[in-house]
Amino acid sequence: MTKDKQLTCSFTYQIIIGLVVLSLSFAVAMLLGAAETTARDVWLALTSNVKSESVNIIRELRLPREIAAILVGAGLSVAGAIMQGMTRNPLADPGLLGLTAGANAALAVTLAIFPATNYFGMTIACFIGAGVGAGLVFGIGSLKRGGFSPFRIVLAGAAVSAFLFAVAEGVSLTFKVSKDVSMWTAGGLVGVSWTQIQVILPFILIGLVISFLLARQLTILSLNEEVAVGLGQKTTQIKAILFILIILLTGTAVAVVGNIAFLGLMIPHIVRPIVGKDYRSILPMSAVFGAAFMLLADTVSRTINAPYETPVVAIISLMGLPFFLFIVQKGGRSFS
Amino acid sequence: MRRLSTERLHIGYGEKTIVSDLTLEIPDQKITTIIGSNGCGKSTLLKAMTRIIPYQSGSVILDGASISMEDTKSLAKKMAILPQNPESAAGLTVGELVSYGRFPYQKGFGRLNKKDIEVIDWALEETGILPFKYQPVDALSGGQRQRVWIAMSLAQETEMIFLDEPTTYLDMAHQLEVLELLQKLNREQGRTIVMVLHDLNQAARFADHIIALKEGKVVKAGSSEAVIQKEVLQEVFKIDAEIGRDPRTNKPMCITYNLLKGEDDNEKDTYANPALIRAYS
Numbered sequence: 001m002t003k004d005k006q007l008t009c010s011f012t013y014q015i016i017i018g019l020v021v022l023s024l025s026f027a028v029a030m031l032l033g034a035a036e037t038t039a040r041d042v043w044l045a046l047t048s049n050v051k052s053e054s055v056n057i058i059r060e061l062r063l064p065r066e067i068a069a070i071l072v073g074a075g076l077s078v079a080g081a082i083m084q085g086m087t088r089n090p091l092a093d094p095g096l097l098g099l100t101a102g103a104n105a106a107l108a109v110t111l112a113i114f115p116a117t118n119y120f121g122m123t124i125a126c127f128i129g130a131g132v133g134a135g136l137v138f139g140i141g142s143l144k145r146g147g148f149s150p151f152r153i154v155l156a157g158a159a160v161s162a163f164l165f166a167v168a169e170g171v172s173l174t175f176k177v178s179k180d181v182s183m184w185t186a187g188g189l190v191g192v193s194w195t196q197i198q199v200i201l202p203f204i205l206i207g208l209v210i211s212f213l214l215a216r217q218l219t220i221l222s223l224n225e226e227v228a229v230g231l232g233q234k235t236t237q238i239k240a241i242l243f244i245l246i247i248l249l250t251g252t253a254v255a256v257v258g259n260i261a262f263l264g265l266m267i268p269h270i271v272r273p274i275v276g277k278d279y280r281s282i283l284p285m286s287a288v289f290g291a292a293f294m295l296l297a298d299t300v301s302r303t304i305n306a307p308y309e310t311p312v313v314a315i316i317s318l319m320g321l322p323f324f325l326f327i328v329q330k331g332g333r334s335f336s
Numbered sequence: 337m338r339r340l341s342t343e344r345l346h347i348g349y350g351e352k353t354i355v356s357d358l359t360l361e362i363p364d365q366k367i368t369t370i371i372g373s374n375g376c377g378k379s380t381l382l383k384a385m386t387r388i389i390p391y392q393s394g395s396v397i398l399d400g401a402s403i404s405m406e407d408t409k410s411l412a413k414k415m416a417i418l419p420q421n422p423e424s425a426a427g428l429t430v431g432e433l434v435s436y437g438r439f440p441y442q443k444g445f446g447r448l449n450k451k452d453i454e455v456i457d458w459a460l461e462e463t464g465i466l467p468f469k470y471q472p473v474d475a476l477s478g479g480q481r482q483r484v485w486i487a488m489s490l491a492q493e494t495e496m497i498f499l500d501e502p503t504t505y506l507d508m509a510h511q512l513e514v515l516e517l518l519q520k521l522n523r524e525q526g527r528t529i530v531m532v533l534h535d536l537n538q539a540a541r542f543a544d545h546i547i548a549l550k551e552g553k554v555v556k557a558g559s560s561e562a563v564i565q566k567e568v569l570q571e572v573f574k575i576d577a578e579i580g581r582d583p584r585t586n587k588p589m590c591i592t593y594n595l596l597k598g599e600d601d602n603e604k605d606t607y608a609n610p611a612l613i614r615a616y617s
Contacts, residue, residue, distance in 0.1 A: 216439070216442070219428075219436065220436055220439060223428075223433075223436075224419060226383070226388050226417065226419035227417075227419060229387065229388050229408065230386065230388065230412065230415075230416060230417035230418075230419070230489075231412050231436065231437070231439040231440055231492070232408050232409035232410075232411065232412025232413070232439060232440040233408070233439070234408055234409075272427070276427070276428070276429070276432070277427030277428050277432075278428060278432055
């Protein structure tokens with residue numbers, strides 16, 4: 001029994017360390033950038049009403065941007081972890097299974113037909129798109145009996161993504177909105193405003209909180225569906241809620257940063273060896289690590305070729321692809 | 337009084353009927369074994385009785401009420417089920433996995449209370465896996481893993497435990513270990529155990545009640561002596577068996593067997609072509 005306590009304590013320590021890492025990443029992200037800023041400027045921006053150029057840069061550009069990075073990183077990582085648990089598929093990721101492509105296509109369509117849609121409307125469009133994308137992938141993946149083999153679903157994801165990107169491309173070219181669309185989808189975290197934060201904050205927070213509350217359900221679902229039913233889980237209902245959560249988190253993230261693949265794939269796999277395989281630990285830790293990772297990736301994107309931005313999407317994909325191959329090579333064994 | 341029974345149960349997938357018009361009773365506090373050839377519907381029946389899969393018509397009655405009307409969580413406090421080779425424990429430790437047996441009793445975030453922890457330790461003790469509590473389930477041997485899953489269903493504190501081929505993929509000693517554990521749970525704690533087994537001699541040795549199924553219908557149900565009989569095995573498995581007695585347990589035992597003529601691996605053809613059957617016999 002003492003050991004039980006130790007185990008929960010060790011998770012508490014782990015999450016504290018995670019939060020320290022997150023805070024450090026946040027500090028780094030706030031300090032570094034194209035514009036020369038000092039720690040004092042950051043401090044003033046956060047705590048006072050002082051108005052100077054560098055303080056304003058931090059307060060109006062960098063701060064909302066980094067908060068968005070935290071939200072998006074946490075959201076996508078948790079969405080990825082939920083997908084991996086729910087489908088028992090180590091390769092599940094919102095970017096690989098058609099969700100971001102769907103949201104992307106929805107953005108293009110919305111910009112083409114209702115150019116005046118506000119940010120909130122765009123976010124909703126992303127939800128719908130993400131839902132359609134995921135629906136298509138899971139639909140195709142389960143067409144054949146025997147259903148969701150990891151590789152079949154990744155294939156279905158690739159095919160559906162290619163199709164939806166083509167739709168987005170076609171629509172943007174036809175309606176001559178490709179510039180606007182790519183501003184949204186490839187822009188990364190450039191120009192995130194406080195208004196945008198206000199829109200996405202509630203969605204991501206609600207998504208995260210509900211996910212954490214369902215983590216226990218997710219663990220038994222990740223074992224085996226029959227086991228879950230046998231333990232008294234209302235499986236259909238839980239899966240529906242988890243599905244909505246994934247769409248909520250991914251849709252919101254895409255509305256902010258565009259197409260980021262691999263983040264949701266990588267983070268849970270990085271987290272598992274540290275915290276174990278129980279989603280009660282995996283989900284919160286994925287949120288913390290995902291946020292930290294996104295902060296650092298964005299800092300790199302701002303500084304590596306300053307004053308020009310290197311797309312954060314490219315940076316993450318560059319790291320994600322080898323990781324993906326590594327997991328494929330392991331055959332998902334780390335998972336079982 | 338039987339707590340669990342089925343009445344005119346009909347189970348199918350789509351157009352295909354697996355079990356039809358099945359009425360049977362599960363004796364309380366006994367070990368019941370379901371036997372039958374591959375695809376005869378044993379697993380399907382087990383799953384339908386535990387609401388893992390839905391049934392089309394008829395009913396499964398537990399304590400006087402149809403299980404389809406009952407809340408799945410309260411059912412989980414009455415019956416535990418071990419699916420056929422639950423291959424992956426997703427990397428959980430033994431203690432973690434067994435603690436999920438407390439799921440039906442928990443609310444919200446699922447913090448374990450004192451009672452939960454006591455029950456979990458008791459279940460680990462009872463199944464002899466307490467020493468492995470902090471090891472990952474996947475690192476254990478097949479027999480130990482099976483005991484972990486049994487411990488999880490013990491932690492569920494149900495009076496009935498259902499197991500789908502609990503001995504498959506285990507070597508002989510581990511098979512016996514699992515069956516003896518189940519026997520102990522039945523004898524010492526009066527738990528009702530219902531399992532699907534492939535090995536007839538194990539069924540005869542450990543079961544108080546055997547149900548022999550063929551094509552979704554009961555061919556014979558009763559004691560080992562009543563079911564493990566030449567005619568029954570002929571009908572159920574299409575084998576010609578020599579039945580004797582186990583010299584140690586005095587239970588009936590299938591000593592040796594042959595395939596019935598015309599029912600060998602040309603089985604499908606002979607079904608399709610009656611002339612062939614005649615040619616063989």
